[in-house]
Every structure is written in structure tokens, then in C-alpha cells.
Amino acid sequence: MQRSLAAVLVADVAGYSELMGHNTEATLSALKRLRSEIFRPAVASRSGRVVKSMGDGWIVLFSAAADAATCALQIQELLATDPSHQDPRMLLRLGVHLGDVIEDEEDVFGDGVNVAARLEEFAKPGTIAISDAVFGSLDGTLRPSFDDAGERLLKNIAKPVRVWTGGSSPEASYGGTAKADRPHVVIQPVQTSDARTEVIELADALTGDVLTYLGATHWLSVTSGASHDQAYTLTSRLRASGARLRLEVRFVGPNGTELWATKIDGEMEDAFDWQDSSAETMVSHVLAATFDAERRVLDKLSLEEMSANQCELRGQLALDHLDPDAFADALTYSSAAIEKDAQSAPAYALALVSYLSAAVMGFDAVTAPHARSIPKWCAAAAPLAPDHAHLHLALGVTAYAEARDPVAMRKIIDKALRQSASDYVTLTMSGWAYVWIGDHRTAVECFSKAWTFGKQSPWALAIKGGLAFSLLQTGDDKGAISHARDGLETSADYATLHRILAAAHAHLDEDAAAQGALRAALAADPQDSIRAIRARNLFADHDSGNRYLDGLRLAGMPE
Structure with a gap:
């Protein structure tokens, strides 16, 4: 026993x-x-x-x-x-x-x-x-x-x-209407003819990992089992010979065209690490292939030819970079989706999130053309929000920007996480909301989990930025520096990451590095200041205990 x-x-x-x-x-x-x-x-x-x-x-x-x-x-x-x-x-x-x-x-x-x-x-x-x-x-x-x-x-x-x-009640719909009419990916269980328990369990684990990570991609509809003509399909077979492993993978598009195929070799003694790396390889290639295929289809259509759902999806795919052009595209496509379908909850969510993100980052030229639409969008979106986690959060943060009520914001985050606890967009938005109300340790938990699910997604940069920021606020300056540098490899112009580097290096008394990062941050906006950062952000703790602002002061940011 x-x-x-x-x-x-x-x-x-x-x-x-x-x-x-x-x-x-x-x-x-x-x-x-x-x-x-x-x-x-x-x-x-x-x-x-x-x-x-x-x-x-x-x-x-x-x-x-x-x-x-x-x-x-x-x-x-x-x-x-x-x-x-x-x-x-x-x-x-x-x-x-x-x-x-x-x-x-x-x-x-x-x-x-x-x-x-x-x-x-x-x-x-x-x-x-x-x-x-x-x-x-x-x-x-x-x-x-x-x-x-x-x-x-x-x-x-x-x-x-x-x-x-x-858990989900029988009537519940995970993520509300967020996945309605999305590109459909079918994950067929990883097959194996090996009778050994450890090989069968490894095949099951790979299936579960891929379902988990792709299922957290809100712009996809992901199911397991039988495929059909309109779906992308991932098939895999795990072969084993003694201690050697080989995973054969094939991913095809809705028309049966092969988009990606590979063989991944490994050893049983490294099964856990091999499982993780193999699942990540599968997910990253499936997302990249689906992303490219959908974008090619949408780029052939004019805005007038696109349906509301296609407009909203095209706007989502624009957010792989956090620069003015990306947010401008996201707002253009999401507002067009709203015009085509006034009941599109995902379109309202994307529009509000894009507007708020651009505003917080100081992209006034992007937000100005849409400022008058915000009250109208909020009023039209409110009846659609109860069953849609992203929209519920977006409306909550919009209201928080006006009222600055951390207690109300926390209740909104709780409801959103209850609806979509494994959705990386919900986790990312919740993480930033926790940052703004000053609960930085819970923000780290949200961003860390979001990174697990969304590292291959268009939101990867937003997740990296949030993780770097919240780690800085909790006092983990070295961790903040590491994640900020990773993010800058994707987008060297992401000024927030340069500011995080400046603050973190300053707290570590690394003056030369702090001043260099500050110069990079000010290159985009030479007139930036502590007052401007406070004005455009939603910090509940901007007067005391805000290590981000304190670090920027130490680095030499003008007050």
C-alpha cells in the first residue's frame, strides 16, 4: 500500500x-x-x-x-x-x-x-x-x-x-459570443499504436496541451474530433521504438491544402521537456499558418466587401505590434464592424480596448478621430456585455477611467475571469486592470498565465509589457529588465518597455543603463514627463508606492 x-x-x-x-x-x-x-x-x-x-x-x-x-x-x-x-x-x-x-x-x-x-x-x-x-x-x-x-x-x-x-453550467457559453463564426481548427487526438502506458499518456498529454493553448486563442474556434470541409485540421501520430520517439504532424487548410508538416524526434528519458517543446512547436506553427492564411484572404477584400465578423477579425490580427499604425488599423476595422453589425460584442470590445490602449500609450492622433464615438459605443455595448468577458472588461475599464473605483473594478475583473479563466486576452486585460488598481502581485499571476497561453499570439507583446511592468512594481527589477528586453526584440519602438528599463535600472543603481533607456524612451516623445504619464494612465497608486514613476524620477525623467 x-x-x-x-x-x-x-x-x-x-x-x-x-x-x-x-x-x-x-x-x-x-x-x-x-x-x-x-x-x-x-x-x-x-x-x-x-x-x-x-x-x-x-x-x-x-x-x-x-x-x-x-x-x-x-x-x-x-x-x-x-x-x-x-x-x-x-x-x-x-x-x-x-x-x-x-x-x-x-x-x-x-x-x-x-x-x-x-x-x-x-x-x-x-x-x-x-x-x-x-x-x-x-x-x-x-x-x-x-x-x-x-x-x-x-x-x-x-x-x-x-x-x-x-464551472460551466449547461447553458453557459465559454467566452460568450467571442468565438462565433471564427476560423475553425479541429485538433484530432494524437494517435499511437504503441501499447506502453507511458507512450499512450504522452500522446494524450500532447493532445491536451495543444487543445489548451489553441483553445485560449480567442480568434479561433477550436474543437477536438472529426473534421469537416470548412475547418483547418491538425493530425498527429506518435511513434516509439525503444526509447526513441517520433511525432509526425500535418496541418491542412479548409480546402485540404497542406499548410505545414514536420517530424519531431525525441527520447523517452526527456519525455516531459520534449512534450513541452513539441506542443509549443505545434501551436506556434498552427497559429502562424492560420494567421497567414486568414490574413491573405482578408487582405484581398476591401472594407466594403468584408462582413462585420471579417472586419473585427482583421482588426484583431493587426495588434501584433503596439504602435500607432496597429491601433489605427484595429480602430478602423472594429468601427467598420460596428457599422455593419450593431450587435457585434467582439467588435465593441476590440474598439474600446484599442482606444484605451492607444490613449494610455499617448497616441493622441490615433484616438482623436474616435473620441466622440466612445459614449455611443458604451451605451450600445452595455446590453451585450453580461455574456462576453472581453466586452465586460472593456466597459469596466472605460468606466474606471472616469470613476477610478478600485472596488468596482475588482468585481468586474472577477466576473470576467470566472467566464474565461484560461483566455489569454481576458487574462491580459485583467492583468492591466490589476496594475491600475494597484494589485501588482495578482497582475503578475495574470500575465504569467497569459504568457503560457498567448506567447504565440498577436497579444504577445502586450503580455510581455504587462509582465515586465507588474514585476517592476512588485520589486523584481531584474525580472522586469529581462522581460522588457525580450519585448524590445519584437518591437524596438515600444516606448513603455524603454521606460520600464529606465526605472528598473535606476532602482538597481545602474545609472548609465537607466539614462540610456530613458533617452530611448524620450526619442519617441521628447516632451514626455512624469505629469504626462500620470495623466494618461489609470494608476490608483500614482502618488505613493509607484515604483515605475519613482524609478523614472531616479533615471532623470522630467517632472
Whole structure:
């Protein structure tokens, strides 16, 4: 027998007996798809281990409670949005607890399993119930996904357990309408003919990683399973010979044209590092190929020929650089999308985010033509915001710019993260909002998670800038310098990063480096000053404790 402390996830298909009675063949087929295309990949991607399978349920062990909770959220989000898993509709109840477990051959028991099982019974179909022990281990990006259900007496559990509930309800739509009519990418599970458990788990983990990272790309609609004529399709096969690994990958466009293919070799002794690098290679090439293909199609169309959705998507793709031209393009395309479809929540979100970002960066020539539209956009967008995390955040930050109410802003961030805890745009916007209300440590958590999901996206530079800025504010000057330099390799004209370098070097008493970075920052705007930076930013803590402004003063920025 083996005893350990582990995070336990217990999963059960709601109403399984009734589904079987209604249509046995369809139910078994749906269960097989759920298990192979969603459940196993999500578990493997988070280094979980299925220790017991009960046909319509599973017990999974994780070494970290945050991994178990993240896996549970991902499973429910995928089930809520993947149309290939809705006939018949499979709904899971998930329970997660952190406690002692005992493994004995093919069985597992202990306090951790007992409480997790009762939490699963407590959860409603399509949702998750976690214990307070699990909730306490979550960071600021995950805590908003769960509501306090109070202390509960669970069946056969001696002491009351504080329960937190969350996840997608059956009616929920992940990210609201953000992914409607997006380019569709189908991820077929990584295939392997190798019978070894470690190879099968590696194939599942690769599938889960790719689903996770591409699924966080809000301008794509990503599903697993069968493809169709209108979808991009990623297929992969993992071959193994002894300790050698080879991953064969092929990515084709909607018309069947091969866009990318490769072979990635590795060794079993380096399986974890190889998994990470292989998943990153797959994601980066899929995004690049899809980005280029979509942009080629859209660039052939005039603004008049584009649909509202095409205008908004073209505006999103413009934000791979944070310069005046990029924001001007994003505003041009998003405002055109609004004119074509006054009910387009993504278009309003893009317009407001682009306007606010350009304003904070001091691009007055970009924002001036659209200033009068902001009140009209906000009024028209308000009824669309409740089910759209990006728009909800964009309206919240717009309101915060006027009222400067950190308490209200925090509530808005919490709701947005609850809707889209793994969406890198939501995480990036939330990170900047946390920066403005002065919660810099939670901002670091948001940007770090956003970088995991969005490093290959058009938002990568905004994420790098936010991570560098928030690290500076928490006192990690060396970390801020490292990320700022990385960002400048992509865009040497991103003045914010030069200012961050100036402030961080000044705090480290590296005067020559600080003054050099300040000169680079002032090259774009020789009249810039502390007062101008304060005026265009939304800092709640600009009068005291703002290491960014204090560092700029030390570097020699005029007051």
C-alpha cells in the first residue's frame, strides 16, 4: 500500500443510466469520444493520473491542487462548447479535494477520495465542487471561477466541509459570443499504436496541451474530433521504438491544402521537456499558418466587401505590434464592424480596448478621430456585455477611467475571469486592470498565465509589457529588465518597455543603463514627463508606492 497527500478529482457522467436506456449505442459512442478526446487529454496535460475507472466515472490523482482545479475547469469548458460532444449531451459532475489517499493495487481510498466523491455528488451537472483546502491553493486567476457555497455536511463525512462551486453550467457559453463564426481548427487526438502506458499518456498529454493553448486563442474556434470541409485540421501520430520517439504532424487548410508538416524526434528519458517543446512547436506553427492564411484572404477584400465578423477579425490580427499604425488599423476595422453589425460584442470590445490602449500609450492622433464615438459605443455595448468577458472588461475599464473605483473594478475583473479563466486576452486585460488598481502581485499571476497561453499570439507583446511592468512594481527589477528586453526584440519602438528599463535600472543603481533607456524612451516623445504619464494612465497608486514613476524620477525623467 502507498499513502500520500494528493489532489483527488472524482468525475461522474450525470444521468448515465437514463442516457443508456434512451439510446445505448449513441451513449457509448459519446462516452468514448468524451474519454479519448477531452477527458484523457485534459488529465494528461495537467500531469494527472487516472487511478480508477468505473465506466461512467473516474478517480484521478494530481500532485498539485491547482492542476486538479484547472483540469476540472478545462473539461467543463470543452464539454460546454464542443458541438461534437452534444449528441447525446454528456454532462459531468466533478468534485476535487486535497487530502490523504492510499493506493492498494488497482484500488484507491482514504479521506481525499471520500470527500472528493461527496463533492462530486454535491455538484450540479456541468459544474465543479471543490473543498476549501483546494480553493486556498488557487491563485488570483482561478479563485474568481468559484463561488462560496458555505459549510456543508456531506454524507458520511464527520466534519462540515466548506464548499466552493464553479464551472460551466449547461447553458453557459465559454467566452460568450467571442468565438462565433471564427476560423475553425479541429485538433484530432494524437494517435499511437504503441501499447506502453507511458507512450499512450504522452500522446494524450500532447493532445491536451495543444487543445489548451489553441483553445485560449480567442480568434479561433477550436474543437477536438472529426473534421469537416470548412475547418483547418491538425493530425498527429506518435511513434516509439525503444526509447526513441517520433511525432509526425500535418496541418491542412479548409480546402485540404497542406499548410505545414514536420517530424519531431525525441527520447523517452526527456519525455516531459520534449512534450513541452513539441506542443509549443505545434501551436506556434498552427497559429502562424492560420494567421497567414486568414490574413491573405482578408487582405484581398476591401472594407466594403468584408462582413462585420471579417472586419473585427482583421482588426484583431493587426495588434501584433503596439504602435500607432496597429491601433489605427484595429480602430478602423472594429468601427467598420460596428457599422455593419450593431450587435457585434467582439467588435465593441476590440474598439474600446484599442482606444484605451492607444490613449494610455499617448497616441493622441490615433484616438482623436474616435473620441466622440466612445459614449455611443458604451451605451450600445452595455446590453451585450453580461455574456462576453472581453466586452465586460472593456466597459469596466472605460468606466474606471472616469470613476477610478478600485472596488468596482475588482468585481468586474472577477466576473470576467470566472467566464474565461484560461483566455489569454481576458487574462491580459485583467492583468492591466490589476496594475491600475494597484494589485501588482495578482497582475503578475495574470500575465504569467497569459504568457503560457498567448506567447504565440498577436497579444504577445502586450503580455510581455504587462509582465515586465507588474514585476517592476512588485520589486523584481531584474525580472522586469529581462522581460522588457525580450519585448524590445519584437518591437524596438515600444516606448513603455524603454521606460520600464529606465526605472528598473535606476532602482538597481545602474545609472548609465537607466539614462540610456530613458533617452530611448524620450526619442519617441521628447516632451514626455512624469505629469504626462500620470495623466494618461489609470494608476490608483500614482502618488505613493509607484515604483515605475519613482524609478523614472531616479533615471532623470522630467517632472
